Amino acid sequence: MATPVHAKRFLSVWNSVTMCFDKFTLDQKVPPANVTTSCDEWEAHLPGKPGFTAQGDGPADFASGGMDATLFAGLTGGAASGSVKATQAATSATNPQYAGAMFPTGYKLDFGADAVRASVAFQGTGTLARNTS
Numbered sequence: 001m002a003t004p005v006h007a008k009r010f011l012s013v014w015n016s017v018t019m020c021f022d023k024f025t026l027d028q029k030v031p032p033a034n035v036t037t038s039c040d041e042w043e044a045h046l047p048g049k050p051g052f053t054a055q056g057d058g059p060a061d062f063a064s065g066g067m068d069a070t071l072f073a074g075l076t077g078g079a080a081s082g083s084v085k086a087t088q089a090a091t092s093a094t095n096p097q098y099a100g101a102m103f104p105t106g107y108k109l110d111f112g113a114d115a116v117r118a119s120v121a122f123q124g125t126g127t128l129a130r131n132t133s
Helices: 067-074
Strands: 011-014 017-019 023-029 032-034 045-047 051-059 080-085 097-110 117-124 129-131
Touching: 011 067, 017 067, 051 097, 067 097, 067 117
Parallel strands: none
Antiparallel strands: 011 017, 011 080, 023 051, 032 045, 051 117, 080 097, 097 117, 097 129
């Protein structure tokens, strides 16, 4: 039987800075490679190369050395290590950490009558690891 996990205290880190979002999405993909030839009656595909992207959304954090300063600098700083796991508890088989190199491809601040919101998109580069210890 599956054990549900409530991610109300998930942990996301980029460039050694904790990013306190209220939503974080990790999207892993393996795009298919089309290998169909004129002799094939049906399309033929092989698994392509895997990749990943990530997206974080939540209240903006303008603290010195915090989320805003790190992401703003990261737009021109290249890839850094990033990770996310379902809870802030130790990494384990029931709380795996997904980690890899990624760089921000967009950073948006939304100013309005409510709290300032931040949104960031990351592009993964290289291997995404699933750590259990």
